[in-house]
Amino acid sequence: MQPYLTGLRGFTLVAFGQLVSLVGSGMSQFALTIWAFEKTGLATSLALMGFFYMVPLILISPFAGAWVDRGNRKLMMMVSDLGAALGTLAVFLLYLSGGLEIWHLYMVGVLNGLTNAFQWPAYSAAISTMVDKKDYARANGLLALAESASGIGAPILAGIFLGLVGLGGILLLDLATFAAAFLTLILVHVPQPKQSRAGLESRGSLLAEAVYGFRFIFARPSLLGLQTVFLLGNLVANLGSAIMAAMILARTASSETALATVQSAAGIGGVLGGLLLSTWGGPRRKVHGVLLGWVLSSFFGSVLLGLGQSVWVWALCAFTFALIVPILNGSNQAIWQAKVPPDVQGKVFSARRMIAWVAGPLAMLIAGPLADRVLTPAMMPGGSLAGLFGGLLGVGPGAGMALLLVVSGLLGMAVGLGGYLFRVIREAEDLIPDHDQTPGALIRAEPVGQ
Secondary structure (H helix, E strand, O other): OOOOEEHHHHHHHHHHHHHHHHHHHHHHHHHHHHHHHHHHHHHHHHHHHHHHHHHHHHHHHHHHHHHHHHHHHHHHHHHHHHHHHHHHHHHHHHHHHHOOOHHHHHHHHHHHHHHHHHHHHHHHHHHHHHHHHHHHHHHHHHHHHHHHHHHHHHHHHHHHHHHHHHHHHHHHHHHHHHHHHHHHHHHHOOOOOOEHHHHHHHHOHHHHHHHHHHHHHHHHHHHHHHHHHHHHHHHHHEEEEEEEEHHHHHOOOOOHHHHHHHHHHHHHHHHHHHHHHHOOOOOOHHHHHHHHHHHHHHHHHHHHHHHOOOOOHHHHHHHHHHHHHHHHHHHHHHHHHOOOOOHHHHHHHHHHHHHHHHHHHHHHHHHHHHHHHHHHHHHHOOOOOHHHHHHHHOOOOOOOHHHHHHHHHHHHHHHHHHOOHHHHHHHHHHHHHHHHHOOOEEEEOOHHHH
């Protein structure tokens, strides 16, 4: 079948397919989070689900990026969606057989991490060939909108369907939604990028091409500086985000409604943030969207959320946090898409993700045991920290996790403000020319693929 849609219209269709698929995946994730916490009662279990997802994603990312640049990007997008569907199918079959265990979720997390290592650079690089440069931020806003809109419906629908069809039914619905992602990709045209001097320079063995992404970034201090902000920001943010769901469940006696309310509020905020970015395009100086985004998202998403002690306060904080995140990520993405030649974006973006996320698994490994074994006992009535912080955070179940959220948020704010201290970061957009403004950057056009 000949694809017939391209440009921003075509990418809008792709984003819609992702929305449908993400609703299904979000329902599964919500239901499995409830299942895992009820089975173990530990924040560590939820943190490890994230750990086993992130480690393989980070380790394979440079090689995945090289494959994305070597191959057909549309095919890579479809294969990554298929891999995620296989992971859901495995959990569904294990659940039907009565043999589903926590460690199975860790192994499926490994599979999902491997497939996502291909998905993100392929989708990100596709934006650069499908839409005009002036629409980069808007296209990124559409993806953020799809992610956030799924965050509204998924928790609500999961809460409803858990009572009607159970975990097995939700997993089956998730499998059905993957068809939407496949269908929309079939209907659009994803052009292959034109050959640039950087692309020619990057050619070699798979290992050499994987390393090229790091060479490209390290040769440009401004890009390295931006990624250092994300490295440090993600390190401290993951200390809190890894135990946020467990904190809400612990402070509400495992209330599915409470967790769904907070997650749906985040979804609404994310939708509005994505809509704002897709229509507005973000601040003229995208670096302000990045650095101020880190400050504000850390304040609302960790500091105030940890201080809050009611569902409605958590929901308001989650809403505001999610409103900011699309602007933060979309601004950063627009900078990179403008500065990096499209035919090496797979390699560079994968290296970029590895730098930004490499400390995340360490934070997740630390967060669970720190919350369960140190801070939770310390914030129980009569605990060693209850007298010092109890007036702010309360005491009892979940208070220790709340303290960890507050600390991680304060550190995240410091990272965002600290970025302004360095010229290579605050003036990144001026110090590096756009890829299409570099003399002699383009060599020739490659044959157009799908």
